[in-house]
Amino acid sequence: MPLYSSSLTTLPNKGILLKEFKGKKLDELATPAYIIDKSKFAQNACRMLENAAKLKVEFRAHVKTHKTSEGVALQLKTKNFKTDKIVVSTLMEAWNLIPLVQQGLINDILFSLPVVKSRLAELADLATQVPNLRLMLDNAEQLDVLSEFFEQNSNVTKKWSIFIKINMGSDRAGLVNDSIFLRETLTRALTQEKYKKCISVYGFYCHAGHSYGSKTVETAKKILIDEIRHANKAAKTALEIDPSQDPMSFQISVGATPTAHSSSFISVAEIEEKLGEKLSGILELHAGNYPCCDLQQVATGLVNIDDVSVSVLAEIVSFYPNRGDKPPGEQLINAGVLALSRESGPLPGHGRITDPKGYENWIVGRISQEHGILVPLDENIKTEFIPLGTKLRIVPQHSCITAAQYPWYYIVDGSDVVVDIWVPWRGW
Numbered sequence: 001m002p003l004y005s006s007s008l009t010t011l012p013n014k015g016i017l018l019k020e021f022k023g024k025k026l027d028e029l030a031t032p033a034y035i036i037d038k039s040k041f042a043q044n045a046c047r048m049l050e051n052a053a054k055l056k057v058e059f060r061a062h063v064k065t066h067k068t069s070e071g072v073a074l075q076l077k078t079k080n081f082k083t084d085k086i087v088v089s090t091l092m093e094a095w096n097l098i099p100l101v102q103q104g105l106i107n108d109i110l111f112s113l114p115v116v117k118s119r120l121a122e123l124a125d126l127a128t129q130v131p132n133l134r135l136m137l138d139n140a141e142q143l144d145v146l147s148e149f150f151e152q153n154s155n156v157t158k159k160w161s162i163f164i165k166i167n168m169g170s171d172r173a174g175l176v177n178d179s180i181f182l183r184e185t186l187t188r189a190l191t192q193e194k195y196k197k198c199i200s201v202y203g204f205y206c207h208a209g210h211s212y213g214s215k216t217v218e219t220a221k222k223i224l225i226d227e228i229r230h231a232n233k234a235a236k237t238a239l240e241i242d243p244s245q246d247p248m249s250f251q252i253s254v255g256a257t258p259t260a261h262s263s264s265f266i267s268v269a270e271i272e273e274k275l276g277e278k279l280s281g282i283l284e285l286h287a288g289n290y291p292c293c294d295l296q297q298v299a300t301g302l303v304n305i306d307d308v309s310v311s312v313l314a315e316i317v318s319f320y321p322n323r324g325d326k327p328p329g330e331q332l333i334n335a336g337v338l339a340l341s342r343e344s345g346p347l348p349g350h351g352r353i354t355d356p357k358g359y360e361n362w363i364v365g366r367i368s369q370e371h372g373i374l375v376p377l378d379e380n381i382k383t384e385f386i387p388l389g390t391k392l393r394i395v396p397q398h399s400c401i402t403a404a405q406y407p408w409y410y411i412v413d414g415s416d417v418v419v420d421i422w423v424p425w426r427g428w
Helices: 014-021 038-055 069-076 089-094 098-102 117-127 138-154 180-191 209-213 217-241 257-267 268-275 295-299 399-401
Strands: 034-038 058-062 084-086 109-115 131-135 160-165 200-207 251-254 282-287 310-321 329-333 349-353 361-366 373-378 391-395 409-412 420-422
Touching: 014 420, 034 038, 038 069, 038 282, 058 069, 058 109, 058 200, 058 420, 069 098, 069 391, 069 420, 084 089, 089 098, 089 117, 117 131, 117 138, 131 138, 131 295, 138 160, 138 200, 160 180, 180 200, 180 217, 200 282, 209 217, 209 257, 209 295, 217 268, 257 282, 257 295, 282 373, 282 399, 295 391, 310 349, 310 399, 329 361, 373 399
Parallel strands: 034 409, 058 084, 058 282, 084 109, 109 131, 131 160, 160 200, 200 251, 251 282
Antiparallel strands: 034 310, 310 329, 310 391, 329 373, 349 361, 349 391, 361 373, 409 420
């Protein structure tokens, strides 16, 4: 097999890391560091599988937030529920999931970016090792890219299985319902022999990125229904174009962490009542941030800050009395953009202190590359400086981007003692 960039990317040695850090307390670690509470992570993962089971739908777990085999194992199975469907954002993630595929734990992997021409050879090789590899498509010309590769490579015999990405308001990627572009794409894919011989339309995929702005369960539920409505409408259009298709042959895949969380408050009957019609496919939920969560998820009102399983361990390195517009002043930590990311959200600050207790009124108000400035959130609360050298656990705004900054994660399990090390699959 050729060497790809993913196979040439070296990762830290977990065995060496465990020998060095297992059993140490968080206060003994160098900062900044990324901490995951395994028990909270597992509880969050279990809750989402329970949501899907209660709704009697399938679930596809996205792994892009943590990018680790240990985390994926917790997303796939609980005592009573399981899934064998995964979403990845990089081929680095996909290749590192092969051991779980070989164990029979994963049967279906979706590469979530629309067709990337330069990675087709690698995707074709990957497809020989995964029972069901799905690609994303959102442009009629991508059909030609897939078809041409198929024609030029006689060793590729498995059809490309594709999700059609539907843009339902986020304007990040996807085709729009009722557009000539969606109809053209579906017509070519479903009716023209050139494409039918090498491409199979598996389903329709919506991701409501704008649901991160939800502040109530009801708002998230409305957006979930909207996701389903858009994907279902695309499936109906496909059935109009090609009536020979089985009415329940398509997968209707919907979800973002807020809308997937809201699924626990709804039923299939209520969904069909609100849609005013039956589903034209098999409903599938997908989500990715949910095992970790962050301040953006807390702001939706669907989780509490105590549900967040991740935090950044940082350290007080200086303080500045009377600086800024709130007493007692400002403080400096050794965690800036490269430790916390520059994300903002509905809750103010780039991060909130959750530990030690008593310092919750300090937030990360400003950041530069390696510096974070702590400022008081509310000047009406008596706030004292945190002693120099104190180590803090800070919940970030966006755990996906924050996690990507760290070569390994320290795992705790409801305590301050390191019980494991998870090494993420960094790279493309």
